[in-house]
Amino acid sequence: MAQAILQSIADGDKTAVQDCLKTYGGLVWSLARRMLRNSDDAEDAVQEIFVDIWKNAARFDPLQSSETSFVAMIARRRLIDRIRFSQRRxxxxxxxxxxxxxxxxxxxxxxxxxxxxxxxxxxxxxxxxxxxxxxxxxxxxxxxxxxxxxxxxxxxxxxxxxxxxxxxxxxxxxxxxxxxxxxxxxx
Amino acid sequence: MTEDENEIMLDLLCKKAVYGLTKEEAGLLEQFEAGDFDAGSFEETAAAIGLIDLKAEPMPDHLQAKVMADADEYFSRDSVFSKNEADTSSQRTGQVSHTKVRGSFMDWLGWGVAAAACIALAVNLYSTRNQSTAVAGNGATPTPTQQEQLDPSQQRQRLIESPGQVIRANFGKGNVKEIAEISGDVVWSEAKQAGYLRLKGLPKNDVSKETYQLWIFDEAQDEKFPIDGGTFDINSEGEVIVPIDAKLKAKNPSAFAITIEKPGGVVVSTRGKIAALAAVKSNQLGSTFNDRIFDPPIVKLSLFGAIFSFRFSSTVAPRL
Missing domain, CATH: 1.10.10.10 (Winged helix-like DNA-binding domain superfamily/Winged helix DNA-binding domain)
Structure with a gap:
C-alpha cells in the first residue's frame, strides 16, 4: 500500500496527502532535525520538503527506487540547499x-x-x-x-x-x- | 563526451549528492548530458546513506497541521496536477504561503448560511452532549487468538471491553435537513488509536456522486484542520458499524463529525453538509474512570470558514 502513495498524489488523490504525511512525516522530520539542528529551521524545511514531494510525485518510478528512497532524496535536496544557503553547520x-x-x-x-x-x-x-x-x-x-x-x-x-x-x-x-x-x- | 568531460561530470554528480553544488557548479552540470551515468542514482545513494542510524522522531502535531494547511493551499490550485510541475532541479522551489484562512469571498458568502447552521449545531451539540454515555471498559483483559474472525460488531464490543480508556459519544443530526433521524454512537480507544461508528438513519449514498467522511476533532489539531477519520459509503438500511480509519494520531478527541463529500473524500472539508455530529461528554471510561471537569467549555466548529463558539453550562465537555 505504501508504494502507492506518491502515485496517488500524482493522480490527484488528495486523501493520499494524509497518508503521505502519516507514512513519511517522521522520516522527513527526523532528517531535518538531524541535518539542521535548529527546530525552527527544521520546521520550515519540512514544509518546503512536502511541497517538493507533491510537486515531484509524478516523477517517482517504483521500478527504479522505493518511495522511502525517493522521499529521502527529495528531502535531502532541500536540506542541502538550506545548509548551503544558511551556512549552518x-x-x-x-x-x-x-x-x-x-x-x-x-x-x-x-x-x-x-x-x-x-x-x-x-x-x-x-x-x-x-x-x-x-x-x-x-x-x-x-x-x-x-x-x-x-x-x-x-x-x-x-x-x-x-x-x-x-x-x-x-x-x-x-x-x-x-x-x-x-x-x-x-x- | 570526452574523457575529461566525463570526469568533470562524475565529480559534479558525486559532489551534488554528497555536499550539494554551488550555483556555478549546478550551471556547469546542466551543460552536460547525463552521458553513461544515471544522474539520480548518486543522489539516491546519498539519500540511502542518510537514513543510517536515523533517530526516528514523530513530527510535532502543530507541524503536521501546518503541512496539511500547505496541502490545502497547494492542491487547491488548478495547475497542481499538471505533470509539468514536477521539479527538474534541486533549486529552491516556490514557497507556499502559510496563510491560515483562504477564500474570504466564501467567508462572506457563507456567513448567513453559517449563522443558521450555527444555531442548529448548537442545539445538536447540546443535546448530543447530554446524551453521551460513559462506557466502562473494566472487564477482564481479553485474549483474542490470532485466527479469531470477528465481525464489525464483535470488534467494536471487543474494543469497548479492552483495557484502558475508551470514549463514547452519541450522534445527533447535523445541518442536512434530509438526515434528521440519525442516531448511533462512536467509540474510540486512544491507546489503540482505533474506534467504530455505529449508525442508524444515515441514508444510502450514490457512490458516483458523494461519500461520507468522518472528522475527528482533538486537542492536538487546529480546529480548522480536524483529523481525517476515513471515508465510507452506506449501502444498506438499518444499523451499520464502520471502523474508523484515522489518518493521524488523535489525542483526546472531543468531537466527531460526519460530512458528505465528493467521492474519495477531501483533505479539508468545507463543512457544507454535516450529516451527523457527536460531542464527547467524558474523555474517559474504563477501569480508571475519572471525569474531568473543565472550565465553562467552549465548542467551536468551523463552517464556511467562519468559526463559531458554543458555550455550555455543563461542567464536562469537549475542548475544541
Whole structure:
C-alpha cells in the first residue's frame, strides 16, 4: 500500500496527502532535525520538503527506487540547499559520536528501513576513511573543509574519499554501472 | 563526451549528492548530458546513506497541521496536477504561503448560511452532549487468538471491553435537513488509536456522486484542520458499524463529525453538509474512570470558514 502513495498524489488523490504525511512525516522530520539542528529551521524545511514531494510525485518510478528512497532524496535536496544557503553547520558536540568507530548498535537508534540497512552494509564495504568522510558529509552535512579541519585529512584527500566512497556505495546498492566503479577503483 | 568531460561530470554528480553544488557548479552540470551515468542514482545513494542510524522522531502535531494547511493551499490550485510541475532541479522551489484562512469571498458568502447552521449545531451539540454515555471498559483483559474472525460488531464490543480508556459519544443530526433521524454512537480507544461508528438513519449514498467522511476533532489539531477519520459509503438500511480509519494520531478527541463529500473524500472539508455530529461528554471510561471537569467549555466548529463558539453550562465537555 505504501508504494502507492506518491502515485496517488500524482493522480490527484488528495486523501493520499494524509497518508503521505502519516507514512513519511517522521522520516522527513527526523532528517531535518538531524541535518539542521535548529527546530525552527527544521520546521520550515519540512514544509518546503512536502511541497517538493507533491510537486515531484509524478516523477517517482517504483521500478527504479522505493518511495522511502525517493522521499529521502527529495528531502535531502532541500536540506542541502538550506545548509548551503544558511551556512549552518554541525554542532561540534556530535562530532565525536560520528567519528567513533564502529557505530554503536546497542543504542536506541532505529534502522528505519530496508534502505538504511542496505546502505549500512554498503558503508561497511568501504575503507574506514571513505566511510568516515561519507558519514560526516552525508549524515552530518559537513563540507569538505569542515571534514578536513575535523579529521586532519588534507582537503584533496577528503574529496577523493568522498568521490570513491559514493561511487562504491552506489555500486553496492545496485544503483550504478559497473564500468564507472571499475574505472574509479583503478584510479 | 570526452574523457575529461566525463570526469568533470562524475565529480559534479558525486559532489551534488554528497555536499550539494554551488550555483556555478549546478550551471556547469546542466551543460552536460547525463552521458553513461544515471544522474539520480548518486543522489539516491546519498539519500540511502542518510537514513543510517536515523533517530526516528514523530513530527510535532502543530507541524503536521501546518503541512496539511500547505496541502490545502497547494492542491487547491488548478495547475497542481499538471505533470509539468514536477521539479527538474534541486533549486529552491516556490514557497507556499502559510496563510491560515483562504477564500474570504466564501467567508462572506457563507456567513448567513453559517449563522443558521450555527444555531442548529448548537442545539445538536447540546443535546448530543447530554446524551453521551460513559462506557466502562473494566472487564477482564481479553485474549483474542490470532485466527479469531470477528465481525464489525464483535470488534467494536471487543474494543469497548479492552483495557484502558475508551470514549463514547452519541450522534445527533447535523445541518442536512434530509438526515434528521440519525442516531448511533462512536467509540474510540486512544491507546489503540482505533474506534467504530455505529449508525442508524444515515441514508444510502450514490457512490458516483458523494461519500461520507468522518472528522475527528482533538486537542492536538487546529480546529480548522480536524483529523481525517476515513471515508465510507452506506449501502444498506438499518444499523451499520464502520471502523474508523484515522489518518493521524488523535489525542483526546472531543468531537466527531460526519460530512458528505465528493467521492474519495477531501483533505479539508468545507463543512457544507454535516450529516451527523457527536460531542464527547467524558474523555474517559474504563477501569480508571475519572471525569474531568473543565472550565465553562467552549465548542467551536468551523463552517464556511467562519468559526463559531458554543458555550455550555455543563461542567464536562469537549475542548475544541
Amino acid at each position: 554541525i554542532s561540534t558536540d556530535s562530532l565525536e559520536d560520528v567519528l567513533a568507530e564502529p557505530v554503536d548498535r546497542s543504542d536506541k537508534m532505529i534502522q528505519i528501513s530496508l534502505e538504511a540497512a542496505e546502505a549500512a552494509k554498503a558503508l561497511e564495504t568501504l575503507r574506514p576513511e571513505q566511510r568516515q568522510v561519507l558519514k560526516l558529509s552525508i549524515i552530518q552535512g559537513m563540507s569538505h573543509q569542515e571534514i578536513s579541519d575535523a579529521t586532519g585529512m588534507p582537503l584533496g584527500t577528503v574529496k577523493t574519499h568522498a568521490r570513491r566512497g559514493i561511487l562504491q556505495a552506489r555500486e553496492f546498492l545496485g544503483l550504478g554501472d559497473a564500468e564507472s566503479y571499475t574505472k574509479e577503483a583503478s584510479v
